[in-house]
Amino acid sequence: MEERISITHGAACLVARAQGSGPTVLLLASLGRGAEDFCEIAPRVAAAGYRVIAPEPRGIGGSSGPMEGLTLYDLAEDAAAFAGDAPLLVAGHAFGNWVARALAVVRPGQVKGVALLAASLGPTLDPLVRASIDGSFDPALTEAERLAHLQRGYFAPGHDARIWLEGWHPPVAAMQRAATQASDARWRRVADRVPTLYVAAAQDFIAPVPDAATLHAALGADCRMTVIAEAGHALLPEQPAATAEAILAFARDILT
Numbered sequence: 357m358e359e360r361i362s363i364t365h366g367a368a369c370l371v372a373r374a375q376g377s378g379p380t381v382l383l384l385a386s387l388g389r390g391a392e393d394f395c396e397i398a399p400r401v402a403a404a405g406y407r408v409i410a411p412e413p414r415g416i417g418g419s420s421g422p423m424e425g426l427t428l429y430d431l432a433e434d435a436a437a438f439a440g441d442a443p444l445l446v447a448g449h450a451f452g453n454w455v456a457r458a459l460a461v462v463r464p465g466q467v468k469g470v471a472l473l474a475a476s477l478g479p480t481l482d483p484l485v486r487a488s489i490d491g492s493f494d495p496a497l498t499e500a501e502r503l504a505h506l507q508r509g510y511f512a513p514g515h516d517a518r519i520w521l522e523g524w525h526p527p528v529a530a531m532q533r534a535a536t537q538a539s540d541a542r543w544r545r546v547a548d549r550v551p552t553l554y555v556a557a558a559q560d561f562i563a564p565v566p567d568a569a570t571l572h573a574a575l576g577a578d579c580r581m582t583v584i585a586e587a588g589h590a591l592l593p594e595q596p597a598a599t600a601e602a603i604l605a606f607a608r609d610i611l612t
Contacts, residue, residue: 358374361374368421370411373409379406379528380406380413381607382445384442384449384452384455384456385449385450386450387450387451387529388532389523393593394592415527436462443468444463444468445473445546447473450476453475454479454536454543456601458542460549469551469609473599477566489562492505497528502521510590515594516604546575548561548578551580554580554590555569555591557600562589
């Protein structure tokens with residue numbers, strides 16, 4: 357059964373959704389989105405014998421705190437605060453993958469592995485890609501315009517993008533982008549620090565499936581990849597069972 361847990365972390369008051377017991381898996385959401393995106397993933401992982409914690413970013417779901425002067429490392433510490441000293445597997449979806457990578461920097465030894473879900477390898481994006489991301493949550497656009505951006509940017513053909521019309525938080529996205537720009541590059545090559553799983557979506561417009569050379573050049577040596585069919589950048593609502601199983605296969609390997 358899911359519970360909501362609250363903690364105070366420095367100047368922030370933070371909330372997370374949690375369930376299950378066992379080794380700890382942290383789930384980190386995408387740009388400007390909250391823990392509800394893992395509503396079909398978390399129960400599957402918890403049922404397999406894990407303590408699953410999905411933190412809400414500052415500005416979403418009751419989490420609050422300063423929204424300026426932050427880095428990815430600050431956002432990573434927010435998430436890690438829910439886990440105490442427990443060994444961790446950290447799974448970050450889309451933008452959340454950058455926070456997951458930063459967590460491996462700020463909690464060396466505690467983070468045993470990082471799973472990157474539909475993850476852009478770096479913060480520089482093609483302008484057409486950026487336009488679809490921005491248009492997905494631009495309140496100045498009509499619903500039809502936003503839906504077109506969502507369908508193109510986030511969902512595989514034949515999947516209904518309407519399920520993501522809601523759940524966007526533009527001020528949070530702005531904070532997260534500023535935090536990325538304020539961060540040094542230590543977070544990027546996470547696979548030089550810990551075992552890393554790259555979970556690619558086969559029809560991802562924003563983060564196309566990389567070849568092995570590109571993947572290792574961006575992330576480091578200790579990286580493996582699995583590709584999930586019939587999914588775009590949204591991934592989680594499109595293929596929850598396959599995504600959960602990819603996380604679980606990795607968890608069984610690194611948290612035993």
